Amino acid sequence: MRPGVWFPAVRAHTGADVFTERLADGIERLGFKADVTWLPHRVEYAPWSVSVPVPPSWANMVHVNSWLSTRFLPSNLPIVTTIHHSIHDPRLLPYKGAPRALYHRYWIQHLERANLRRADAIVAVSADAAMQAERVFGPGKIRVIYNGFDACGISLQPRTAPNKPFRLIYVGTWMTRKGVDLFSEILQQLGTGFELLCVGGMPDRQERVSLPDNIKLLGRINDRNHLISLMQQSDALLFPSRSEGLSLSLIEAQACGLPVIASDCSSIPEVVSDGETGALCPVDGATAFAEAARGLANNRLQWQSMRAAAHSRAVTQFSLDRQVSEYADIYLSLIGSKE
Secondary structure (H helix, E strand, O other), X not given: OOOEEEEEEEOOOOHHHHHHHHHHHHHHHOOOEEEEEEEOHHHOOOHHHOOOOOOOOOOOEEEEXXXXXXXXXXXXXXXXXXXXXXXXXXXXXXXXXXXXXXHHHHHHHHHHHHHHHHOXXXXXOOHHHHHHHHHHHOOOOEEEOOOOEOOXXXXXOOOOOOOOOEEEEEEXXXXXXXXXXXXXXXXXXXXXXXXXXXXXXXXXXXXXXHOOOOEXXXXXXXXXXXXXXXXXXXXXXXXXXXXXXXXXHHHHHHHOOOOXXXXXXXXXXXXXXXXXXXXXXXXXXXXXXXXXXXXXXXXXXXXXXXXXXXXHHHHHHOEHHHHHHHHHHHHHHHHHHHO
Protein backbone atom coordinates (compact mmCIF):
# COMPACT_ATOMS: atom_id res chain seq x y z
CA MET A 1 0.00 0.00 0.00
CA ARG A 2 1.30 3.46 -0.93
CA PRO A 3 2.27 5.44 2.21
CA GLY A 4 -0.10 8.34 2.76
CA VAL A 5 0.35 11.22 5.22
CA TRP A 6 -2.47 13.59 6.13
CA PHE A 7 -1.64 17.04 7.54
CA PRO A 8 -4.55 18.72 9.38
CA ALA A 9 -2.98 22.14 10.10
CA VAL A 10 -4.04 25.54 11.41
CA ARG A 11 -3.46 28.31 8.89
CA ALA A 12 -1.42 30.72 11.05
CA HIS A 13 0.53 32.62 8.34
CA THR A 14 3.82 31.78 10.08
CA GLY A 15 6.83 29.59 9.39
CA ALA A 16 4.82 26.58 10.56
CA ASP A 17 2.64 26.94 7.44
CA VAL A 18 5.73 26.95 5.22
CA PHE A 19 7.08 23.90 7.08
CA THR A 20 3.87 21.94 6.41
CA GLU A 21 3.65 22.86 2.73
CA ARG A 22 7.29 22.05 2.01
CA LEU A 23 7.22 18.76 3.90
CA ALA A 24 4.05 17.61 2.14
CA ASP A 25 5.54 18.48 -1.26
CA GLY A 26 8.83 16.81 -0.35
CA ILE A 27 7.41 13.46 0.69
CA GLU A 28 5.24 13.40 -2.43
CA ARG A 29 8.45 13.62 -4.45
CA LEU A 30 9.59 10.50 -2.58
CA GLY A 31 6.51 8.61 -3.74
CA PHE A 32 4.23 9.17 -0.74
CA LYS A 33 0.71 10.52 -1.06
CA ALA A 34 0.17 13.67 0.99
CA ASP A 35 -2.53 16.26 1.54
CA VAL A 36 -2.90 19.32 3.79
CA THR A 37 -6.29 20.23 5.26
CA TRP A 38 -6.11 23.86 6.38
CA LEU A 39 -8.09 24.71 9.49
CA PRO A 40 -9.11 28.26 10.51
CA HIS A 41 -6.96 30.05 13.08
CA ARG A 42 -9.71 29.94 15.71
CA VAL A 43 -9.03 26.19 16.06
CA GLU A 44 -6.13 27.21 18.30
CA TYR A 45 -8.27 28.98 20.90
CA ALA A 46 -11.77 27.58 20.23
CA PRO A 47 -11.36 24.05 18.80
CA TRP A 48 -14.96 23.14 19.66
CA SER A 49 -16.19 25.78 17.18
CA VAL A 50 -14.83 23.95 14.12
CA SER A 51 -16.09 20.70 12.65
CA VAL A 52 -13.61 17.83 12.70
CA PRO A 53 -12.54 16.93 9.15
CA VAL A 54 -12.56 13.29 8.08
CA PRO A 55 -9.12 11.86 7.17
CA PRO A 56 -8.70 10.86 3.52
CA SER A 57 -9.43 7.18 2.94
CA TRP A 58 -5.86 6.60 1.71
CA ALA A 59 -4.18 8.10 4.83
CA ASN A 60 -2.21 5.71 7.02
CA MET A 61 -0.37 8.42 8.99
CA VAL A 62 -1.25 11.83 10.47
CA HIS A 63 1.26 14.64 11.05
CA VAL A 64 0.31 17.62 13.23
CA ASN A 65 1.63 20.64 15.12
CA SER A 66 1.93 20.05 18.89
CA TRP A 67 -0.58 22.88 19.55
CA LEU A 68 -3.42 21.10 17.72
CA SER A 69 -6.26 19.94 19.96
CA THR A 70 -6.64 16.17 20.28
CA ARG A 71 -10.21 16.72 19.05
CA PHE A 72 -8.68 16.70 15.55
CA LEU A 73 -6.49 13.58 15.99
CA PRO A 74 -7.99 10.36 14.57
CA SER A 75 -8.01 7.47 17.03
CA ASN A 76 -7.19 4.81 14.46
CA LEU A 77 -4.07 6.24 12.78
CA PRO A 78 -0.49 6.78 14.00
CA ILE A 79 0.27 10.39 14.96
CA VAL A 80 3.53 12.28 14.39
CA THR A 81 3.71 15.57 16.31
CA THR A 82 6.22 18.35 15.63
CA ILE A 83 7.14 20.88 18.32
CA HIS A 84 7.83 24.16 16.50
CA HIS A 85 8.31 26.54 19.43
CA SER A 86 10.21 27.08 22.66
CA ILE A 87 7.25 29.10 23.87
CA HIS A 88 7.42 27.82 27.47
CA ASP A 89 10.94 29.17 27.96
CA PRO A 90 10.77 31.11 31.27
CA ARG A 91 13.17 33.70 29.83
CA LEU A 92 10.30 34.89 27.61
CA LEU A 93 7.98 35.87 30.45
CA PRO A 94 9.07 39.54 30.64
CA TYR A 95 8.15 40.02 26.96
CA LYS A 96 4.77 38.30 26.83
CA GLY A 97 2.48 40.45 28.93
CA ALA A 98 0.07 38.93 31.42
CA PRO A 99 -2.73 37.85 29.02
CA ARG A 100 -0.38 36.04 26.64
CA ALA A 101 1.57 34.44 29.50
CA LEU A 102 -1.65 33.09 31.02
CA TYR A 103 -2.85 31.89 27.61
CA HIS A 104 0.37 29.95 27.04
CA ARG A 105 0.53 28.59 30.57
CA TYR A 106 -3.06 27.46 31.04
CA TRP A 107 -4.35 26.82 27.51
CA ILE A 108 -1.51 26.08 25.06
CA GLN A 109 0.36 24.01 27.64
CA HIS A 110 -2.85 22.03 28.25
CA LEU A 111 -3.28 21.41 24.50
CA GLU A 112 0.35 20.38 24.06
CA ARG A 113 0.38 18.03 27.02
CA ALA A 114 -2.62 16.11 25.66
CA ASN A 115 -1.25 16.17 22.11
CA LEU A 116 2.17 14.82 23.08
CA ARG A 117 0.60 12.11 25.21
CA ARG A 118 -1.39 10.92 22.18
CA ALA A 119 1.54 11.05 19.71
CA ASP A 120 3.28 7.91 18.48
CA ALA A 121 6.39 9.91 17.53
CA ILE A 122 7.50 13.37 18.70
CA VAL A 123 9.88 15.60 16.77
CA ALA A 124 11.31 18.99 17.76
CA VAL A 125 12.75 21.42 15.23
CA SER A 126 15.76 22.18 17.45
CA ALA A 127 17.59 20.85 20.48
CA ASP A 128 16.46 23.92 22.40
CA ALA A 129 12.77 23.27 21.58
CA ALA A 130 13.22 19.64 22.69
CA MET A 131 14.87 20.72 25.95
CA GLN A 132 12.11 23.22 26.77
CA ALA A 133 9.44 20.60 26.05
CA GLU A 134 11.10 18.05 28.32
CA ARG A 135 11.46 20.65 31.06
CA VAL A 136 7.71 21.30 31.02
CA PHE A 137 6.25 17.92 30.07
CA GLY A 138 8.87 15.55 31.44
CA PRO A 139 11.43 13.30 29.73
CA GLY A 140 10.34 11.77 26.46
CA LYS A 141 11.68 10.28 23.27
CA ILE A 142 11.88 13.52 21.32
CA ARG A 143 13.84 13.37 18.09
CA VAL A 144 15.41 16.55 16.71
CA ILE A 145 15.01 17.17 12.98
CA TYR A 146 16.18 20.58 11.79
CA ASN A 147 13.99 22.46 9.35
CA GLY A 148 15.33 22.53 5.81
CA PHE A 149 15.15 25.31 3.23
CA ASP A 150 13.99 25.12 -0.34
CA ALA A 151 17.13 25.77 -2.38
CA CYS A 152 15.23 26.51 -5.60
CA GLY A 153 16.32 29.92 -6.86
CA ILE A 154 18.73 30.53 -3.97
CA SER A 155 22.41 31.00 -4.72
CA LEU A 156 25.44 32.96 -3.54
CA GLN A 157 25.62 36.01 -5.80
CA PRO A 158 29.08 37.38 -6.68
CA ARG A 159 29.60 40.62 -4.78
CA THR A 160 32.84 42.39 -3.94
CA ALA A 161 31.65 44.99 -1.42
CA PRO A 162 28.61 45.86 0.70
CA ASN A 163 26.16 48.61 -0.18
CA LYS A 164 26.50 52.24 0.85
CA PRO A 165 24.61 52.77 3.06
CA PHE A 166 25.17 49.32 4.56
CA ARG A 167 21.87 47.47 4.09
CA LEU A 168 20.49 45.41 6.96
CA ILE A 169 17.32 43.36 6.48
CA TYR A 170 14.83 41.80 8.87
CA VAL A 171 12.33 39.14 7.78
CA GLY A 172 9.64 38.13 10.26
CA THR A 173 6.57 39.12 12.23
CA TRP A 174 6.43 42.42 14.11
CA MET A 175 6.24 41.32 17.74
CA THR A 176 8.17 41.91 20.95
CA ARG A 177 9.42 38.31 21.11
CA LYS A 178 11.27 39.01 17.86
CA GLY A 179 13.07 41.99 19.39
CA VAL A 180 11.64 44.53 16.96
CA ASP A 181 11.41 47.05 19.80
CA LEU A 182 15.23 47.28 19.63
CA PHE A 183 15.33 48.42 16.00
CA SER A 184 14.95 52.12 16.71
CA GLU A 185 17.83 52.23 19.21
CA ILE A 186 20.10 50.10 17.01
CA LEU A 187 19.52 52.19 13.87
CA GLN A 188 19.79 55.47 15.75
CA GLN A 189 23.19 54.38 17.04
CA LEU A 190 24.25 53.35 13.52
CA GLY A 191 23.17 56.58 11.84
CA THR A 192 22.88 57.49 8.18
CA GLY A 193 25.56 55.07 6.97
CA PHE A 194 23.13 52.19 7.59
CA GLU A 195 19.58 51.30 6.64
CA LEU A 196 17.21 48.53 7.75
CA LEU A 197 14.61 46.97 5.47
CA CYS A 198 11.79 45.28 7.43
CA VAL A 199 9.86 42.56 5.61
CA GLY A 200 6.77 40.92 7.10
CA GLY A 201 4.56 42.25 9.86
CA MET A 202 3.93 45.96 10.31
CA PRO A 203 3.93 48.05 13.51
CA ASP A 204 0.87 50.03 14.49
CA ARG A 205 0.49 53.60 13.30
CA GLN A 206 1.78 55.21 16.49
CA GLU A 207 4.93 53.07 16.48
CA ARG A 208 5.58 53.75 12.80
CA VAL A 209 5.68 57.50 13.43
CA SER A 210 8.45 57.09 16.02
CA LEU A 211 10.79 55.00 13.83
CA PRO A 212 13.99 56.68 12.55
CA ASP A 213 14.22 57.53 8.84
CA ASN A 214 16.77 54.77 8.14
CA ILE A 215 14.18 52.06 8.87
CA LYS A 216 12.13 51.17 5.78
CA LEU A 217 8.91 49.15 6.23
CA LEU A 218 8.22 46.96 3.20
CA GLY A 219 5.38 44.87 4.63
CA ARG A 220 4.65 41.31 3.59
CA ILE A 221 6.26 40.09 0.36
CA ASN A 222 4.45 37.05 -1.04
CA ASP A 223 6.57 36.71 -4.16
CA ARG A 224 9.33 34.33 -3.06
CA ASN A 225 11.66 35.29 -5.93
CA HIS A 226 11.33 38.95 -4.99
CA LEU A 227 12.15 38.19 -1.35
CA ILE A 228 15.18 36.08 -2.31
CA SER A 229 16.43 38.86 -4.59
CA LEU A 230 15.98 41.39 -1.81
CA MET A 231 18.03 39.27 0.60
CA GLN A 232 20.74 38.69 -2.00
CA GLN A 233 21.02 42.45 -2.51
CA SER A 234 21.25 43.14 1.24
CA ASP A 235 24.41 42.99 3.35
CA ALA A 236 23.41 41.31 6.62
CA LEU A 237 20.36 39.99 8.46
CA LEU A 238 19.47 41.79 11.69
CA PHE A 239 17.67 39.36 14.00
CA PRO A 240 17.43 40.38 17.69
CA SER A 241 14.82 37.72 18.51
CA ARG A 242 14.51 36.60 22.12
CA SER A 243 13.34 33.09 21.32
CA GLU A 244 13.06 30.84 18.25
CA GLY A 245 11.95 27.26 17.73
CA LEU A 246 14.09 27.16 14.59
CA SER A 247 13.89 30.13 12.26
CA LEU A 248 13.58 29.52 8.51
CA SER A 249 14.42 33.19 8.00
CA LEU A 250 17.85 32.62 9.59
CA ILE A 251 18.50 29.60 7.39
CA GLU A 252 17.32 31.15 4.13
CA ALA A 253 19.18 34.39 4.77
CA GLN A 254 22.43 32.48 5.25
CA ALA A 255 21.70 30.47 2.10
CA CYS A 256 21.48 33.79 0.25
CA GLY A 257 24.92 34.72 1.59
CA LEU A 258 23.83 37.04 4.38
CA PRO A 259 25.94 37.18 7.53
CA VAL A 260 23.59 37.16 10.53
CA ILE A 261 23.63 39.54 13.48
CA ALA A 262 21.42 37.79 16.02
CA SER A 263 20.74 37.17 19.70
CA ASP A 264 22.75 34.51 21.50
CA CYS A 265 19.75 32.58 22.83
CA SER A 266 17.39 29.63 22.35
CA SER A 267 18.02 27.76 19.08
CA ILE A 268 19.80 30.61 17.28
CA PRO A 269 23.35 29.30 18.07
CA GLU A 270 22.28 25.99 16.49
CA VAL A 271 21.88 27.87 13.18
CA VAL A 272 24.43 30.71 13.35
CA SER A 273 28.10 30.00 14.00
CA ASP A 274 29.43 32.97 15.98
CA GLY A 275 32.42 34.61 14.30
CA GLU A 276 32.08 32.39 11.22
CA THR A 277 28.64 32.92 9.67
CA GLY A 278 27.67 35.93 11.76
CA ALA A 279 27.79 37.58 15.16
CA LEU A 280 25.82 36.49 18.23
CA CYS A 281 25.01 39.33 20.62
CA PRO A 282 23.60 39.47 24.17
CA VAL A 283 19.81 39.49 24.33
CA ASP A 284 18.56 43.10 24.39
CA GLY A 285 22.09 44.37 23.75
CA ALA A 286 21.29 47.14 21.26
CA THR A 287 24.81 48.56 21.46
CA ALA A 288 26.35 45.14 20.76
CA PHE A 289 24.12 44.75 17.68
CA ALA A 290 25.17 48.16 16.41
CA GLU A 291 28.85 47.40 16.99
CA ALA A 292 28.56 44.08 15.15
CA ALA A 293 26.96 45.84 12.15
CA ARG A 294 29.71 48.48 12.11
CA GLY A 295 32.36 45.78 12.29
CA LEU A 296 30.98 44.07 9.18
CA ALA A 297 30.54 47.33 7.28
CA ASN A 298 34.14 48.35 8.00
CA ASN A 299 35.79 45.00 7.22
CA ARG A 300 35.13 43.98 3.63
CA LEU A 301 37.24 40.79 3.83
CA GLN A 302 35.39 39.58 6.93
CA TRP A 303 32.07 40.38 5.28
CA GLN A 304 33.04 38.36 2.18
CA SER A 305 34.29 35.45 4.30
CA MET A 306 31.08 35.34 6.36
CA ARG A 307 28.95 35.47 3.21
CA ALA A 308 30.64 32.35 1.84
CA ALA A 309 30.57 30.53 5.18
CA ALA A 310 26.90 31.36 5.77
CA HIS A 311 25.89 29.97 2.38
CA SER A 312 27.96 26.82 2.87
CA ARG A 313 26.51 26.17 6.35
CA ALA A 314 22.93 26.52 5.15
CA VAL A 315 23.46 24.20 2.19
CA THR A 316 25.30 21.48 4.12
CA GLN A 317 23.42 21.53 7.45
CA PHE A 318 19.86 22.55 6.60
CA SER A 319 18.86 20.97 3.30
CA LEU A 320 15.19 20.26 2.66
CA ASP A 321 16.08 16.84 1.21
CA ARG A 322 17.68 15.83 4.51
CA GLN A 323 14.67 17.00 6.51
CA VAL A 324 12.19 15.19 4.25
CA SER A 325 14.22 11.98 4.32
CA GLU A 326 14.34 11.93 8.12
CA TYR A 327 10.57 12.41 8.41
CA ALA A 328 9.97 9.74 5.77
CA ASP A 329 11.96 7.27 7.90
CA ILE A 330 9.66 7.99 10.85
CA TYR A 331 6.50 7.58 8.77
CA LEU A 332 7.64 4.26 7.32
CA SER A 333 8.68 2.89 10.72
CA LEU A 334 5.29 3.73 12.24
CA ILE A 335 3.31 2.41 9.27
CA GLY A 336 5.32 -0.80 9.42
CA SER A 337 4.70 -1.21 13.15
CA LYS A 338 0.93 -1.01 12.60
CA GLU A 339 0.83 -3.66 9.87
